[in-house]
Amino acid sequence: MNRYGRVILLVLDSCGIGEANDAAEYGDVGTNTIANIARAVGGLHVPNLARLGLGRIHPIAGVTTDAKSGAYGKMAEQSAGKDTTNGHWEMMGVKLEQPLPTYPEGFPKEIMDEFEQRIGRQTLGNKPASGTEILKELGDRHMQTGYPIVYTSADSVFQIAAHEEIVPLEELYCWCEIARAMLVGPHGVGRVIARPFVGENGQFVRTANRRDYSLLFGRTVLNELQEAGLDVVGIGKIEDIYGGSGITRGIHTNDNMDGVDQTLTAMRDVEKGLIFTNLVDFDAKYGHRNDPYGFAKAIEQFDARMPELIGSLRANDLLIITADHGCDPTTAGTDHTREFVPLLAFATGMKTTVSLGVRETFADLGATIADNFGVPNPGMGRSFLYELTESDR
Known part of the structure; x- marks a missing residue:
């Protein structure tokens, strides 16, 4: 053959x-x-x-x-x-064999408390949302506070959005690595996703610097x-x-x-x-x-x-x-x-x-x-x- x-x-x-x-x-x-x-x-x-x-x-x-x-x-x-x-x-x-965990009500308080403690700041969001819509809703507040936007979807994902001029890409990627290390076992989501964006005054656009951190x-x-x-x-x-x-x-x-x-x-x-x-x-x-x-x-x-x-x-x-x-x-x-x-x-x-x-x-x-x-x-x-x-x- x-x-x-x-x-x-x-x-x-x-x-x-x-x-x-x-x-x-x-x-x-x-x-x-x-x-x-x-x-x-x-x-x-x-x-x-x-x-x-x-x-x-x-x-x-x-x-x-x-x-x-x-x-x-x-x-x-x-x-x-x-x-x-x-x-x-x-x-x-x-x-x-088993569906990956999803979070239609957002992530549990113990997960978010630990994540915020590890990155040294509060977060925004923590709910299922469209990636573009949540930027319209929380992008300006993120710009004012520097708090990352955490959201999920119907998929098994923990997504972290941050403006590239507020949070350097390497810091955003580091936060994703922290989340990936946390989210194992029963909370082992399929992917942690970095969602960097740019823009101002509610006119935000996601960039091509997305990174996915998957389970093996x-x-x-x-x-x-x-x-x-x-x-x-x-x-x-x-x-x-x-x-x-x-x-x-x-x-x-x-x-x-x-x-x-x-x-x-x-x-x-x-x-x-x-x-x-x-x-x-x-x-x-x-x-x-x-x-x-x-x-x-x-x-x-x-x-x-x-x-x-x-x-x-x-x-x-x-x-x-x-x-x-x-x-x-x-x-x-x-x-x-x-x-x-x-x-x-x-x-x-x-x-x-x-x-x-x-x-x-x-x-x-x-x-x-x-x-x-x-x-x-x-x-x-x-x-x-x-x-x-x-x-x-």
Whole structure:
């Protein structure tokens, strides 16, 4: 069986493609991020994703089913929850058996008292909130007092927002490390997130200096690749999601287009291994803000960059595109949604389209990568490498 020298894996954060079989347990019946967006805006123009088979996974307004070459399917999540952490860790072979803790009423007093004692100042907020709305509400007060804004969401996160001119970035990152060390055991949130912002007089804007501090949940395919001497380049928030474990080089990005640019740069530099990119704008800028029009535009902007990505593939490269969960902006809430995620794969030698069907777990992706590079799969999943390489013949 032929193997690929490099795998380029892009996660379109939040681009789910239909309610999961257990969506009712999460209150997500009827969700379908991509298809509902397409219907809301009168159709998506994504000819390059269509050529790989996007329209064959699920009917999508404006997207044809006339795929040219590539492999297509969708994946179901087995881990409990519907967060970035759960989805990404399962992709690389780790199933989270229990939902991560969430705090719809804010964090307990004992947690906040200890955090304030450790950082030497009071805090503001301590409630679930939109990241942009809480800056409108508390940004000016933060500027006056220097007290950080602590907030959460429907996800398992402890977020700390501070103005870059009031709290230096290194101090904000230090506070996050303090919170991360505290939040273990029953209060072990998936991520502590630094949320720096700038601006004044209520006109505040979050910057690209976000950092995520994740729990580690076990050994992944990434660790196996790294120990085999292969490059594992994490672009966007990938390094943060895995706490740096198994990542040989981390590259943070400003936005989706910078993420594509950095991926193209890595494709010029990396000789063998995995280039793993998360494009977060779909989620952060549009899904959580219930903006189907902005979301649609972002998908179309990514599609317009596809020819560059495909044109940069070497003869033995494999390109894979997927997502980590949904975040349907057409629903009443702003939370992530429990959905299947698309699975698209392409290599320059593929001569036909291949249906990968419905994969039982996101971990099939990690199993395929492990199979491709001949390293152990430390977790779960069933490889679809044979189906891909057969289409090369």
